[in-house]
C-alpha cells in the first residue's frame with residue numbers, strides 16, 4: 001500500500017481537467033495560427049492599389065500603351081522629314097559605310113550614284129539594291145519618307161535634289177482614299193508615277209505584252225488619250241480587257257495608280 005508510484009501515476013481531478021482543456025485548446029490554437037498565417041500571405045499578395053504611390057506606379061506602367069493607342073486612333077500619320085528618317089534608320093549603315101553603303105557627307109561615295117538621277121536612287125532605296133535592304137529595313141516608311149531621306153543623304157554628298165512635299169492623299173491616309181479619290185485623280189504627279197510605273201506597270205507596258213500600249217508610243221496611245229486622264233485612270237483602276245485592275249496589284253494605293261497613269265499619259269504626249 002505504501003507504493004510511492006501509486007501517488008505519482010494517480011492523477012488528481014484538477015490534473016484531469018487541465019489536461020482535457022489543454023488537449024482541446026492546443027489544436028484550436030494551432031488551427032487559429034494557421035488561418036492567420038494564410039490570411040497574412042494572401043494580404044501580402046494583393047497589390048496595393050490604394051496608396052498614391054501605387055497608383056502613380058500603375059499609371060507609369062500602362063502609359064506607353066495608352067500613348068500608342070492615342071496615336072493610332074486619332075492622328076493621321078505625320079510623315080517624317082528626310083533627316084528624321086535618316087537618323088532613325090539609314091544612319092546605321094550609311095554613317096560608317098557598313099556593307100559598302102555610300103557614306104553620309106562623302107562626295108566620293110555619292111558622286112557616281114547621284115549620276116543615276118533622283119528617281120532611280122529613290123527606286124533603289126524603296127526596292128532595295130544588292131546589300132541595301134528595301135526601305136533600309138524600315139518597312140513602314142512611306143515612299144515619300146524614303147524619298148526625303150534619299151534627298152537628304154544624296155544632298156550631303158553633293159546632289160541638289162528637292163525632297164517631295166507632303167504625300168499624295170491616299171499615301172498619307174489610306175482610309176481616306178475612297179473619299180479623296182477625286183482629289184488624287186485631279187492632281188497626279190508624273191514624277192512619282194514613274195517609280196510606280198517601273199515597279200508595277202512596266203512588266204506589260206514597256207514591251208507591249210498582250211497588246212498593252214507601250215510607254216511613249218504615241219501611235220498606240222493616240223486613240224486612248226482622247227478619254228482624258230479621268231477615263232484612262234478608271235480603265236487602270238477597274239481593268240480593261242487584258243489590262244488587269246490596278247495592273248494586277250490590288251494593294252496599290254489609288255494615288256500611286258493615278259500618278260502612274262499621269263506619268264504614262266505625259267509620256268504619250270497627252271496633257272494632264
Ligand code: HEC
Nearest residue numbers: 090093099100101113121124125130131132135136149150
Ligand atoms: C543594312 C544597311 C543599310 C541601311 C539600314 C540602309 N542602307 Fe542604303 N545602302 C546600303 C548599301 C550596302 C548600299 C550600297 C548598295 C550597292 O550599291 O551595292 C546602299 C545604297 C543606298 C543608296 C544608293 C543606291 C544606288 O542606286 O546607288 C541609297 C539612295 C540608299 N542606300 C538609301 C537609303 C535610305 C534612304 C535608307 C534609310 C531609309 C538606307 N539606305 C538604309 C545599306 C543600307
Ligand code: HEC
Nearest residue numbers: 200201204210211212224232235236241242243247260261
Ligand atoms: C499584265 C499586263 C499589264 C500590266 C501589269 C499593266 N497593264 Fe495597263 N494595259 C494592259 C493591256 C493589255 C492594256 C490594253 C487594254 C485594252 O485596251 O484592251 C492596258 C491598257 C492600259 C491603259 C489604257 C486604258 C484605256 O482605257 O485605254 C492604261 C491607262 C493602263 N493600262 C495603265 C496601267 C497602269 C497604271 C499600270 C500599273 C499600275 C498597268 N497599266 C499595268 C496590260 C497591263
